[in-house]
Amino acid sequence: MVDTNDLSTTVLKARIALLATAIGGPDYSSNLDPPPYKLGDDCLACLKDLKRWFRLVDENQNRWDVAIAAAEYRILQDDLIPILIDWENKCSLAHKLNKDSHNKEYHENIALLCVQLMVIMTCPQTLTDQSTARQVAVYSELKKRQLEYKRNILLTERGKVLKAIVRLASKVIKIDKLDRTPRDNVVLRLIINLFRNVVAIEPGELNITKKKQISTKGINSIDTLPAGVSMDDISLNTVIAAFQRNKVLALVLTLASSMSVEFEQDFINTPLMELMFYLTKDIPPESLVGSGKRQESNNDGDQVSSTGAALLNLLDKENNLKKNVIKNTSTRHSRFGALLSIQTPDAGRLTVSGGGQNLLDDSAALKKLDSRKKWNKRSVQHRDDIVAEGLPNSLLNSGAKSGFSLDSTMIKFVHFIDDFIDSSFNALLYSVTNQYTGDQDQMTTLEQTEYLLFFSWFVKYHREKCVKDLAADIGCVDSALQETSFILVSTILRTGYESKNWAAVHAGMIAFNELLLLVRSIKDPYNSDEVEFIIEKLFSDDRIQLLANLPKTAFRYSLQYMKSCVELIHTVLETLEQYTKDNSLTVTKKTKSTKRNTITEEQVTSLMDSQGIGRDEALDLLNPSFRKIKFDFMKVLKKFCVESIIDTYINYLQRFRELNDTEIKKAIYFLHRVFVQASEQSILFRLDLIMLLKDMLAPDGISKKSRVRKHIEQFSNYFLYKLKKRLKSSPSWHIGLLFPLLYGSEVGYFQKYGEVKPHKGNTYYAAPPSRFKNIEDQEQLPESVLKDMKCGILVSTLIDDGKEELLLNLVSHMQLALDHFKSWLTVNLQHERETENLPDELFRIENFDGPNPLIFDKDYRALLSLIGYSLPLNIEEQCKLPGSVEIDFLQDSLELVKKHLATPFQTPNGLPSSSYLVRPKSTVSALNAEDDGWQGDDDYDYDEPGIVPDGQQLFVTDDDAYFEGLEKGMGDKLSGKDVDKGIAKSKKPKAKTKKTRKQKDNYSLPLHDIGEKPEKIKQRKDILSKDFISDSEEEEGDINPLFFENEMYMRWLLDKYRGQLPEERYALFGKFSAERIANNGSLQNDYSALFGGPVPDLEVLRNSETTSDSPDKTLISLSRRVAAEFGKASEEQEHQSTHETDLSDSEVSMDDIPANTSNTGAGSSPSTKRPEIDPSSLEDDNGGEYANLSRKKRRVVLADDEDDD
Incomplete structure (x- = not known):
């Protein structure tokens, strides 16, 4: 309250009291009851004086003393409203009698001054960082007074004062646009501001500031509603009814629809936008879509007031509480005290008091014990200020979504919204966007949020309407797709994030999400230049990086902030994936x-x-x-696979009781993307996620009737299945679950992928061994039977590929090693040294034509690993059989290999043995990407549009390779080629197998497919975006066929020298290659020392080996390496050809070239440090043929990190 001892305040109140008396009052001399209002003799002057007091004290001195004094003397209720109503009655009567009223201009000036004072007195007051202590002291009282103003304006004589204000506006509208003065335009702006203020007045706070923390006892702990005012008196129902009854809504449509034609838009565009924002902000758009038809059939008995709805909610809450009490206390001890005691191993004792749930559930008692524990972890300060929380509830209505309690009011409002969108939305949004684009630096946080939420609400409403009403035209919101709108929304979002203005960021995420959804809802987006512009700009690296940064800090803020962030990331990834999936981008x-x-x-x-x-x-x-x-979608997805973003999603899902099914689905969908599609499994192996899944699937978690529960069960089953495999293969993960991942170290890399981190150097790493898919009833099979099957699969696969020689070498080495181990053990026993370790047996394969299988044959390396061999990780290491291997285990392995060499292996599924194997890629990004044959319950029965289509499955097996092999074999037979068959080719007749599931590609996620089916998506033309600038990939262009010929010479040399090309011949060959390129294939020097005789003829080389149809780039860098030196030596002897190949245009470093070594023997380990061809970088799907990655591998880049100008 105001301090009455303050002398200045007392004098000020006395002045305001005199003015209130002199303005006028009831005419008690009249015989009418109630007595009519009579203006004072100096009414106009008194109103002007009061306006001056507001400007002098409240505005200039940052005090609200005049506003409080005017409220105490009820100037608005007892003077301003009666004056306007009396003026309206006289004008209405004069209009009916078709004559002018007495002193018309004088009374109009008084009415206009009343409107000006009402605008000042109803202006929403906010506390800012610059607010004085005086303003903080009177803030709560002033907010209550404004609620009284709102009630009187809406309910006094059924809101007749609004009709008087509309009459003032109509007098201005009647004037021709060319004849209007600036004063007339100001009057229109003033009237719209008054309507906006009336709608914006609310019981709660409406401020975006940290000042909320000042004097919270005086602001938050007092009842916000004044005496005599109920929520029904100031509800949205009352506002809409009064506006409709007094033609305010019609005036709004008139001004908005003719804004750029009949009115000066700079005066009224922003107030109109703010008015529409406050009218719609508390109503979920989806609740209005189709409400007109639906509500017409409802009975009037179903209509309840807001008070009645609140009572029903309280009754439901009480009923749920009763059920919970009965469920948790239904024991014989419920009405008595109880004491549970647990004795610890150190003779201590833990006690829990109270019966009820503690006796029903052990976990409840243990949880109560844990809740009393104290630990010294530094507590994170909770961010309770409105700025850090995002949008306040009064702007976002995050506390509870309000709606209409009367159907008639809803129907009227829906008609008004539809008329506004059809006639006014595009013009209003275009005008406001252009104004804010020019004055963006001067936009306040409140203006930014009002614009963004106004934008998002109407876009969402019309988009929902177009889904349910096929006759609706999406063109009614075309202005939302303009370049200026997209740029302004994006700029506010970016600047808000950079300045840590989380309210603007929150509103920006909502608006950007709706904009993307609108783009996706357009059936043929390429017919619109604006849509194409948005799609192009969306893929810029800066914008994607901004979107990836948003969820990194979202877990620190409110639930509503996290909801908006999760919705935005879901829409962004779906939009990017949609265009990538069509291969049209x-x-x-x-x-x-x-x-x-x-x-x-x-x-x-x-x-x-x-x-x-x-x-x-x-x-x-x-x-x-x-x-x-x-465009590389996976590269974008990797940006979202960071630990801080996972923290946000886990914190978000921990509040699953406050989320609906759709929100939970989208969060689980993102985790599925990270875990399966991006193969970042290690980042989700966390104890808090395990506990979260346990809580969500607990009896008191998500209801078993909920349709989202099956999604969570599906993900949980697969997550735990993979975790079990990881714990089995790497027991250190039992400790790793408790701590964050390690980054930037070899230990962290090994923890993440289970392999040693490769380093760029002169040695190349070996190919990863093949992995096994899931075998039927694998968990129930004994270890010996499972090992027999795995050994049979690998041996049979190698035989099918014609590699019996490798198996015979392996059997010979195993037999030799077994004899050595037995003899060594016998000698040690005789000398009582049986505890000494046996020596390791080195395993080499001599005279093998092709790449070293110990390094590059994935199936062969898998068999060696199964037997117990220590596999080399690069070409410099050696394969060996450790002396620590059990002799019995080695003997059994030898017998198994011999058995499957002699007897064809019969696969359980009747398909080739290779159908049980997965050949992982050699690239680091794909080390974790394996198809493990998960056979969980993958079927879904959800039919919600846009979330999860029915009948789709998540984890599937791959049988396409088998059918592709059959087609290839049939093609060979038809062309007359002989097809070699190994022993293992004889199979059982094909048995009837289970229905297989087609494997999805890397961009298909059937578990949570949030988009239209691929076959229904129209083919889109290519989109070119100049926002993705990068220089990390060289221009390839057409490759000179001479490179291909040089490659054949290199293969011939490698075969001649068994993969060990000496250094001097290596340099000589580089000179040979450069000379052929420089002279267009001709030679002028003698190279008999290189080839050990004359240079082989190219036709002989082509007939002797099968090569690729397209040239490889293996020797490009090698040729260029000696080009300069060779050019100096031959400059004086040769005439340079006019058709010269510019080697610098095709310059590629050896570290970046994928080698094509189909028949090379690059498995050797040279002693020198020269560059080596790396066949391990090839993806081998059949274990025997190495594909040419120069045609397959593509590096897709999004940004220019280092542009050379």
Whole structure:
């Protein structure tokens, strides 16, 4: 309350009291009851004086003393409202009598001054960082007074004062636009501001500031509703009814629809936008869609007031509490005290008092014990201020979604919203967007949030309406797709994040999400330049990085903030995946200036004449600065696979009781993306996630009737299945679950992938061994039977690939090692040294034609690992059989290999043995990407649109490779080729197998497929985006066929020297290659020392070996390496060819070239440190053929990290 001892306040109140008396009052001399209002003799002057007091004290001195004094003397209720109502009655009567009222201009000036004072007195007051202590002291009282103002404006004579205000506006509208004065435009702005203030007045706070923490006892602990005012008096129902009854809504439509034609839009656009925002912010858009038809059939008996609805909610809450009490206390000890005691191993004793649930459930008693424990971890300070929490409840209505309690009011409001969208939304949004774009630096946080939420509400409403009403036109919200709208929304989001303005970030996430959903809802987006612009800009690296940063800190803030963040990330990933899945999205990449080709003046002139273009355009066409590349969705997804984002989703799901099914699905869907699609399993192996899944699937967790529970069970089963495998293969993960992942170290890499981190150097790492898919009833089979089956699968696969020689070498070495071990053990026993370890037996394969199978044959390495061999990790290490292996185990393994060599292995599924194997890629990103044959319950029966389609499955097996093999074999037979068959080719007749499931590609996630089916998606034309600029990938262009021929020479040399090409011949071959390239295939020097005789003929080489149809780039760097040196030596002897290949245009480092070594023997370990060809980088699907990755491997980049100008 105001301090009455303050002299200045007392004097001020006396002045305001005199003005209130002089303005006027009831005319008690009249015989009417109640007595009419009579204006004072100096009414106009008194109103002007009161306006001056507001400006002098409240505005200039940052005090609200005049507002409090005016409220105490009830100037608005007892003076301003009666004056306007009396003026409205007189004007209405004069209009009916068709004559002018007495002193018309004088009374209009008084009415206008009343409106000005009402705008000042109803302006929503907020506490800011600059608020004075005086304002903080009177804030609560002033908010209550404004609620009284709102009630009187809406209910006095059924809101007749609103009709008087509309009459003032209509007098201005009647004036022609060219004849209106600036004062007339200000009057319209003033009237709209008054309507906005009336709607914006609320019991709760409406401020975005940290000042909330000041004097919270005086602000938050007092009842916000004044005496005599109920929520029904100031509810949205009352506002809409009064506005409809007094033609306020019609006035809004008139002004908004003709804003750019009949009115000066700079005066009224922002107030109109704010008015529409406050009218709609508390109503979920989906609750209005189709409500007109639905509500017409409802009975009037179903209509309840907001008070009645609140009572029903309380009754439901009481009923649930009763059920919970009965459930947790239904024992014989419920009404008596109880004491549970647990004795600890150190003779201590833990006690829990109280019966009830503690006696029903052991976990409840233990949880109560844990709750009393204290630990010294530094507590994280909770962010309770509104700025850190995001949008306040009064702006976002996050506390409880309010709606209409009367059907008639809802129907009227829906008609108004539809008319507004059809006639006014595009014009209003376009005008406001242009204004804010020019004055963006001056936008306050409140203006930013009002704009963004207004934008998102109407876009969402119309998008939902278009889904349910096929006749609705999406073009009614076209202005939301304009470039200026997209840029403004994106800019507010970015600047808010950079300045840590979380309220603006929160609103920006909501608006950006709705914008993307609108883009996705358009059936043919490529017919719109605006949509194409948004799609192009969406894929820029800066914007994707911003979107990836948003969820990293979201777990620190409110639940509503996290909801908006989860919704946005879900929509972003779905949008990116939708266009990537069609293979229709290409982006452009900026090329290096150093790679530009030489352009002659004749070429430029010819192109200018033929195309009719300028010189600059011709130069761009001849030497383009951009090139097309394919968009890489997985690279974007990896940006979201970080620990802080996982923290956000886990914190979000921990509040699953406050989330609906759709929100839970989207969060689980993201975890599924990370775990399965991105193969970042280690980042989810966390104890808190395990406990979260346990709580969600507990009896008191998500209801068993909920349709989302099956999704969680599906994910949980697969998650625990993979975790069990990881714990079995790497027991250290029992400790790793308790701690965060290690980053930037070899230990962290090994913890994440279970393999030693590779380093770039002169040695190349071995191929990862093949892995086994899930075998039927694997968990129930004994270890010996399971080992027999795995050994049979591998031996049979190697025989099918014609590698019996490798198996015979293995049997010979195992037999030799077994004899050595037995003899060594016998000698040690004789000398009583049986505890000494046996020596390791080295295993080498001599005279093998091709890459070293100990390094590069994935199936062979898997068999060695199964037997117990220590596998080499790179070409410099050696394969050995450790002396620590059990002799009995080795003997059994030897017998199994011999058995399957002699007897064909019969697979349980009747398919080739290779169908049980997965050949992992050699790249680091794919080390974790394995198809383990998970056979869980994958079927879903959810039919919610946009979430999870029915009948789709998650974890599937791959049998496509088998059928592709059959087609290949049939093609060989038809062409007359002989097809070799191994012993293991004889199989049982194909038995009737279970229905297999088709494996999805890396971008398909059937568990939570949130989009339309691929076959129903229209083919989209390529989109070019110049926002993705990168220089990490060289231009490839057409490769000179001489490179291909040089490769055949290199293979011939490697075969001749059994994979060990000496250093001097290696350098000589580089000179040989460079000379052929420089002279277009001809030679001028003698290279008999290189080939040990004359140079082999190319036709002989082509007939003697099968090579790829396209050239490989293995020797590009090698040729270039000695090109400069060779050029100096031959510069004086040779005439340079006019058709010269520019080697610098194709410069690629040896570390980046995937080698094509189909028949090379690069498995050897050279003693020198020269670059080595790496066959381990090849993806071998059949264990015997190495594919040419120069045609397959593509590096897709999104940004230009280091552009060379």
